[in-house]
Amino acid sequence: xxxxxxxxxxxxxxxxxxxxxxxxxxxxxxxxxxxxxxxxxxxxxxxxxxxxxxxxxxxxxxxxxxxxxxxxxxxxxxxxxxxxxxxxxxxxxxxxxxxxxxxxxxxxxxxxxxxxxxxxxxxxxxxxxxxxxxxxxxxxxxxxxxxxxxxxxxxxxxxxxxxxxxxxxxxxxxxxxxxxxxxxxxxxxxxxxxxxxxxxxxxxxxxxxxxxxxxxxxxxxxxxxxxxxxxxxxxxxxxxxxxxxxxxxxxxxxxxxxxxxxxxxxxxxxxxxxxxxxxxxxxxxxxxxxxxxxxxxxxxxxxxxxxxxxxxxxxxxxxxxxxxxxxxxxxxxxxxxxxxxxxxxxxxxxxxxxxxxxxxxxxxxxxxxxxxxxxxxxxxxxxxxxxxxxxxxxxxxxxxxxxxxxxxxxxxxx
Amino acid sequence: xxxxxxxxxxxxxxxxxxxxxxxxxxxxxxxxxxxxxxxxxxxxxxxxxxxxxxxxxxxxxxxxxxxxxxxxxxxxxxxxxxxxxxxxxxxxxxxxxxxxxxxxxxxxxxxxxxxxxxxxxxxxxxxxxxxxxxxxxxxxxxxxxxxxxxxxxxxxxxxxxxxxxxxxxxxxxxxxxxxxxxxxxxxxxxxxxxxxxxxxxxxxxxxxxxxxxxxxxxxxxxxxxxxxxxxxxxxxxxxxxxxxxxxxxxxxxxxxxxxxxxxxxxxxxxxxxxxxxxxxxxxxxxxxxxxxxxxxxxxxxxxxxxxxxxxxxxxxxxxxxxxxxxxxxxxxxxxxxxxxxxxxxxxxxxxxxxxxxxxxxxxxxxxxxxxxxxxxxxxxxxxxxxxxxxxxxxxxxxxxxxxxxxxxxxxxxx
Numbered sequence: 001x002x003x004x005x006x007x008x009x010x011x012x013x014x015x016x017x018x019x020x021x022x023x024x025x026x027x028x029x030x031x032x033x034x035x036x037x038x039x040x041x042x043x044x045x046x047x048x049x050x051x052x053x054x055x056x057x058x059x060x061x062x063x064x065x066x067x068x069x070x071x072x073x074x075x076x077x078x079x080x081x082x083x084x085x086x087x088x089x090x091x092x093x094x095x096x097x098x099x100x101x102x103x104x105x106x107x108x109x110x111x112x113x114x115x116x117x118x119x120x121x122x123x124x125x126x127x128x129x130x131x132x133x134x135x136x137x138x139x140x141x142x143x144x145x146x147x148x149x150x151x152x153x154x155x156x157x158x159x160x161x162x163x164x165x166x167x168x169x170x171x172x173x174x175x176x177x178x179x180x181x182x183x184x185x186x187x188x189x190x191x192x193x194x195x196x197x198x199x200x201x202x203x204x205x206x207x208x209x210x211x212x213x214x215x216x217x218x219x220x221x222x223x224x225x226x227x228x229x230x231x232x233x234x235x236x237x238x239x240x241x242x243x244x245x246x247x248x249x250x251x252x253x254x255x256x257x258x259x260x261x262x263x264x265x266x267x268x269x270x271x272x273x274x275x276x277x278x279x280x281x282x283x284x285x286x287x288x289x290x291x292x293x294x295x296x297x298x299x300x301x302x303x304x305x306x307x308x309x310x311x312x313x314x315x316x317x318x319x320x321x322x323x324x325x326x327x328x329x330x331x332x333x334x335x336x337x338x339x340x341x342x343x344x345x346x347x348x349x350x351x352x353x354x355x356x357x358x359x360x361x362x363x364x365x366x367x368x369x370x371x372x373x374x375x376x377x378x379x380x381x382x383x384x385x386x387x388x389x390x391x392x393x394x395x396x397x398x399x400x401x402x403x404x405x406x407x408x409x410x411x412x413x414x
Numbered sequence: 415x416x417x418x419x420x421x422x423x424x425x426x427x428x429x430x431x432x433x434x435x436x437x438x439x440x441x442x443x444x445x446x447x448x449x450x451x452x453x454x455x456x457x458x459x460x461x462x463x464x465x466x467x468x469x470x471x472x473x474x475x476x477x478x479x480x481x482x483x484x485x486x487x488x489x490x491x492x493x494x495x496x497x498x499x500x501x502x503x504x505x506x507x508x509x510x511x512x513x514x515x516x517x518x519x520x521x522x523x524x525x526x527x528x529x530x531x532x533x534x535x536x537x538x539x540x541x542x543x544x545x546x547x548x549x550x551x552x553x554x555x556x557x558x559x560x561x562x563x564x565x566x567x568x569x570x571x572x573x574x575x576x577x578x579x580x581x582x583x584x585x586x587x588x589x590x591x592x593x594x595x596x597x598x599x600x601x602x603x604x605x606x607x608x609x610x611x612x613x614x615x616x617x618x619x620x621x622x623x624x625x626x627x628x629x630x631x632x633x634x635x636x637x638x639x640x641x642x643x644x645x646x647x648x649x650x651x652x653x654x655x656x657x658x659x660x661x662x663x664x665x666x667x668x669x670x671x672x673x674x675x676x677x678x679x680x681x682x683x684x685x686x687x688x689x690x691x692x693x694x695x696x697x698x699x700x701x702x703x704x705x706x707x708x709x710x711x712x713x714x715x716x717x718x719x720x721x722x723x724x725x726x727x728x729x730x731x732x733x734x735x736x737x738x739x740x741x742x743x744x745x746x747x748x749x750x751x752x753x754x755x756x757x758x759x760x761x762x763x764x765x766x767x768x769x770x771x772x773x774x775x776x777x778x779x780x781x782x783x784x785x786x787x788x789x790x791x792x793x794x795x796x797x798x799x800x801x802x803x804x805x806x807x808x809x810x811x812x813x814x815x816x817x818x819x820x821x822x823x824x825x826x827x828x
Binding site for chain 2: 015106192196197211212235238241245353360361364365368369370374375376386387389403406407408411412413414
């Protein structure tokens with residue numbers, strides 16, 4: 001079976017990889033980058049097969065766009081690898097160290113996870129990005145992309161293998177599962193003997209399937225039903241700018257907002273203005289009774305709307321009586337991703353920060369900053385919406401674990 | 415349904431609990447400790463019901479012993495709570511803080527996980543220990559003990575509730591599932607809407623069932639197929655002392671060793687002595703062909719024996735040609751728990767530390783030190799054998815996650 005065979009190779013490679021130096025890993029990333037550029041014609045020709053096939057099978061133009069590689073996109077992918085090579089290597093870091101009364105010297109050292117499984121959709125750039133981040137952190141990776149990108153993915157991994165052959169890193173550290181059937185994906189969910197973690201990247205459906213069926217530990221990424229809450233004391237223009245930016249700057253991503261919560265007294269004064277600004281920016285507004293009554297062109301929001309990640313130019317607007325009602329709404333409907341309060345009231349901000357259960361909480365800033373690059377991590381493997389291991393934007397450290405190494409002089413336990 | 419109703423209460427309580435101060439939490443732990451001692455007769459009388467029932471249903475004397483509470487054991491349990499009250503509260507700690515070029519101030523703050531699920535066997539002390547560690551870290555807890563301890567657990571939680579009523583903490587923060595059917599446990603595995611983590615404590619069977627069936631993220635604890643490797647250069651007496659201690663000091667626990675690996679040249683000189691010392695300490699020795707041939711009273715080990723966690727006075731002994739063969743054996747058969755090398759060769763120690771994939775690696779010390787108390791954590795919720803979130807002994811920090819709080823002045827994303 002392809003999966004088991006490749007998993008065995010990956011596990012074996014991970015042992016070799018974990019012993020390579022930062023310099024060797026960085027050199028390998030730069031070599032892959034060069035080889036991708038050197039073989040861009042080959043990659044583009046294979047990508048063309050996926051595009052043709054996508055058109056024949058009626059893929060939407062948005063999906064075709066996600067699938068499409070161009071010379072510029074390949075250059076960007078290669079440049080991404082060069083950037084990752086420049087980042088600090090977290091592996092080998094001494095996290096903490098202490099001595100026990102009996103003389104044992106305990107040190108917690110950062111080490112690779114081992115073998116990372118990635119299940120993802122459409123975009124072929126994820127193939128290279130994920131491979132780059134895993135290699136940098138000393139992890140082998142088993143990639144399972146979607147059938148629509150299979151020719152592109154095969155071409156990219158062929159080039160990665162050719163490049164790795166020229167380096168100190170084992171080529172087997174990057175494995176692509178070519179069987180894109182559901183059965184192959186399901187088999188990955190149970191691959192506990194070989195996979196240390198499984199990371200799904202894609203739509204809510206994919207993530208839910210992985211979380212519900214995987215016995216391999218999962219790093220859950222993605223779904224974002226995010227909110228901006230405009231408090232009574234919020235500065236008018238700042239609040240409007242943040243709400244509009246958080247909704248419209250890129251509506252299709254997880255850190256864009258879906259619902260705007262407004263304090264009743266702020267709404268009494270400025271509701272019309274914020275709704276108008278949103279509409280001017282192409283946003284369709286849904287609202288509760290108050291909003292429907294006090295603003296123009298607003299449809300009534302259903303119960304379901306408050307729980308919906310629209311991922312497009314739609315927003316739901318609700319008026320609340322105080323910060324507590326806003327917090328309750330967010331904790332009821334939110335997905336623990338990114339939540340913002342616009343306020344000049346310190347007490348309310350403190351309460352919001354304390355009580356809202358989410359990975360990233362903003363005061364007077366747009367939720368759109370929840371991102372590995374915006375946080376300054378230099379890379380991002382995804383945005384975690386779970387609480388174990390890593391929360392929020394995940395950079396290189398999220399792909400590592402620790403080991404306790406203990407130096408003794410013959411200590412035994414009494 | 416009992417489970418959903420109690421889960422809702424726990425979730426609601428966790429929001430209140432997360433806002434309580436360290437002083438309030440510590441006072442509550444001390445109050446519970448006092449009340450347990452004040453009501454020890456009540457607790458002992460209920461425990462007696464479980465013991466009677468256990469005897470009638472033919473529970474082994476070892477299990478009856480685990481189940482049995484005494485005045486001293488109740489005092490120890492109460493003292494455990496007082497000790498946890500004295501530990502540093504990890505909640506609220508600023509983990510890191512930095513400023514971005516756009517002026518955003520990002521701080522990572524340590525916060526409770528939320529609601530912790532515990533599934534455990536027999537010992538009623540786990541009921542109080544787990545409640546104490548969860549309350550200290552601001553987490554609500556849903557406890558699901560075994561049917562054999564149900565009367566004891568109900569009594570303990572009744573006293574915990576009575577005690578909490580006198581404190582600033584919500585009594586609902588501690589919930590005991592009284593339905594001890596398999597169906598109730600299975601329902602907990604899927605309680606993703608209410609549980610942030612599920613921690614199984616008990617035998618390998620229980621842990622495997624939870625890992626294989628839970629969609630709630632699991633903190634895997636327990637199974638330990640641990641090894642001591644005696645290198646060519648090991649000091650004779652130190653090596654023997656460590657091997658004997660790691661095997662015999664408490665054979666029933668996960669950080670005791672199951673297999674002893676010995677370098678061929680060390681074995682040529684000292685095999686008889688180490689085997690004799692083990693046997694003198696009541697250990698039954700299994701071995702490979704070399705060991706069977708060169709030592710007395712050693713039975714041939716089967717392939718299965720190398721993978722077995724004996725948890726009693728049995729050891730498997732294998733002779734290897736070098737440190738690489740030892741590493742390979744450990745990585746093949748070990749459970750990534752605790753592994754020791756006894757050696758005076760720095761290069762071999764370094765290689766062992768680098769290549770063995772386990773939570774705790776020892777040089778010239780017994781594996782028996784893998785323990786929250788021995789590490790100086792002051793408490794232990796279990797020993798993690800997984801790589802995500804927490805590895806090795808888990809203290810209070812393992813029951814926390816982080817939140818990013820971001821202070822802005824109106825920043826929006828361009």
